[in-house]
Amino acid sequence: MHDLNLPDAVNAHFFDTPDDAAKALADAVAQHIAERLLIAPRASLVVSGGATPLPFFEALREKPLDWSRVDILLADERWVPENHEASNTRLVKENLLQGPASEANYLSLKQPGETPADGLAAVEAALADLHLPLDVLILGMGNDGHTASLFPDAPELGKALDTDAAAIVLPMTPPSQSEKRITLTLRALSRAGFTALHLKGDDKLETLQAACSDISRVREMPVRAFLKPGLQIFWSA
Numbered sequence: 219m220h221d222l223n224l225p226d227a228v229n230a231h232f233f234d235t236p237d238d239a240a241k242a243l244a245d246a247v248a249q250h251i252a253e254r255l256l257i258a259p260r261a262s263l264v265v266s267g268g269a270t271p272l273p274f275f276e277a278l279r280e281k282p283l284d285w286s287r288v289d290i291l292l293a294d295e296r297w298v299p300e301n302h303e304a305s306n307t308r309l310v311k312e313n314l315l316q317g318p319a320s321e322a323n324y325l326s327l328k329q330p331g332e333t334p335a336d337g338l339a340a341v342e343a344a345l346a347d348l349h350l351p352l353d354v355l356i357l358g359m360g361n362d363g364h365t366a367s368l369f370p371d372a373p374e375l376g377k378a379l380d381t382d383a384a385a386i387v388l389p390m391t392p393p394s395q396s397e398k399r400i401t402l403t404l405r406a407l408s409r410a411g412f413t414a415l416h417l418k419g420d421d422k423l424e425t426l427q428a429a430c431s432d433i434s435r436v437r438e439m440p441v442r443a444f445l446k447p448g449l450q451i452f453w454s455a
């Protein structure tokens with residue numbers, strides 16, 4: 219039905235409604251976290267901002283997990299105050315860190331500082347205890363092929379994609395975006411125990427199709443870096 223030329227061992231799940239996709243993704247994430255907590259003292263959960271994750275957050279926050287042992291952070295953040303409508307931290311606090319999930323530990327990528335470069339040391343300090351690889355990573359994707367804040371037009375993209383570099387978080391200043399950003403780097407985002415790409419709408423399917431057409435040209439569409447064996451794609455109309 220969906221004419222995608224997916225790389226080997228990438229699994230795509232298609233749903234009729236955003237709620238169906240969100241519930242299935244929340245089930246999969248909760249199962250993965252529960253399994254991880256059986257064998258590890260804590261589990262990390264990295265989520266994305268934007269519009270797509272809202273119903274997923276609403277479904278996930280109700281799961282009966284030992285949330286006090288879960289560290290939640292964002293894959294990327296816009297460098298705006300927490301009460302700004304574009305703040306991903308606000309989105310997560312209002313929609314995910316509620317109910318049972320309010321017991322989770324939130325690690326913020328937004329720290330004091332005029333710019334992400336000014337706040338970088340404080341963000342690195344906030345992430346000092348973060349264990350890599352991550353346990354669960356949920357990514358979104360823009361129609362320019364960005365994921366997290368790995369934007370094709372960001373001057374910092376080369377550094378952020380360099381998995382040999384030590385940085386796990388970097389400021390990003392893509393001219394296409396009105397706010398400055400901060401993002402986990404590819405090094406931090408690679409090899410998570412469970413990685414999902416959560417997409418909504420036909421336009422995203424077309425973008426995914428374009429991304430799959432030549433996965434080697436990562437700088438043109440950074441989402442390609444994640445089109446690897448084990449990736450789970452959750453798409454809905």
Ligand SMILES: O=C(O)C(O)[C@@H](O)[C@H](O)[C@H](O)COP(=O)(O)O
Nearest residue numbers: 266267268269270358359360366
């Ligand atoms: O803060 C952000 O903007 C992101 O984390 C970003 O990578 C997002 O996931 C995509 O832009 C998709 O956004 P939508 O879900 O709004 O389409």
